[in-house]
Amino acid sequence: MAIGEPVSLLDGLATTRAIRRFHPDPLPPDHLSTILFSATRAPTGSNRQNFRFMVLTDGPNARRAKSILGESFRSGWAKKVETDGYRSGSGEAPNSPKARMARTMQFFVDNFEATPAVVLACIKTRHDSLIDGASIYPACQNLLLAARALGYGGVLTGWHREVEAELRELLEIPSEYAIAATIPLGRPLGNHGPVRRRPAKELVFDDSWATPAPWLTEPSGTQHTAAGPSENG
Ligand SMILES: Cc1cc2nc3c(=O)[nH]c(=O)nc-3n(C[C@H](O)[C@H](O)[C@H](O)COP(=O)(O)O)c2cc1C
Numbered sequence: 001m002a003i004g005e006p007v008s009l010l011d012g013l014a015t016t017r018a019i020r021r022f023h024p025d026p027l028p029p030d031h032l033s034t035i036l037f038s039a040t041r042a043p044t045g046s047n048r049q050n051f052r053f054m055v056l057t058d059g060p061n062a063r064r065a066k067s068i069l070g071e072s073f074r075s076g077w078a079k080k081v082e083t084d085g086y087r088s089g090s091g092e093a094p095n096s097p098k099a100r101m102a103r104t105m106q107f108f109v110d111n112f113e114a115t116p117a118v119v120l121a122c123i124k125t126r127h128d129s130l131i132d133g134a135s136i137y138p139a140c141q142n143l144l145l146a147a148r149a150l151g152y153g154g155v156l157t158g159w160h161r162e163v164e165a166e167l168r169e170l171l172e173i174p175s176e177y178a179i180a181a182t183i184p185l186g187r188p189l190g191n192h193g194p195v196r197r198r199p200a201k202e203l204v205f206d207d208s209w210a211t212p213a214p215w216l217t218e219p220s221g222t223q224h225t226a227a228g229p230s231e232n233g
Contacts, residue, residue, distance in 0.1 A: 005151065020105065022187060023188075031152070053121055054122060057117050064170055069182060071163070073112050076109075084229045108184075117186065120181075121143075123180045133180060137181070200216055
């Protein structure tokens, strides 16, 4: 989709997926503004608005933070290659989805420092992680949907965790705020396939657990996939 081409809200919801390969061009300030404005319109518990967004583009702190994050992403991916068996089974066939995913991930982490904008989504913690998360992840999805609407893409990630202390010190993030997600953003590079999920009927129940909802249909052309590694992993 060309930048700025309109996309309806429902189409945006059905087609927004993880984007990990970016053109290095910076996001124009008005686009960055719309994306971050949209994030800040998300709901929070009691409308506390206890989220903050640290945007890293090309300032001195941003360059240093991207390099710290780049190292952490490379080591995060290297561990996942082993734990999720990306080099074994179907991963050995160069054209399998697993091998294609592994190439995308490798490109992503190898080029992390060139990501045009990286957003650290922060939340002031009050409760347990589930409740705190409920006041920041809607904003993250707003951000990704706004990016999609403007022809950009991104992905919610957690590979900042190993370097969170270093980032806090560099960016002067107060101790009561947790970094809930790192979201790289940019104009997508190359082709991206459709969103594929399990059939909605397997995921939506009516009246009792595991009873498929009889009223549930999917738009024609919806594509499916099995779940990833494990719901518990
Ligand atoms: C809670 C959560 C954590 C995630 N952590 C990472 C991560 O650390 N690194 C990464 O590359 N992607 C991460 N993702 C992105 C998922 O892998 C991605 O959304 C999922 O595989 C679906 O991809 P698709 O939309 O392209 O089909 C995360 C997504 C969520 C919702």
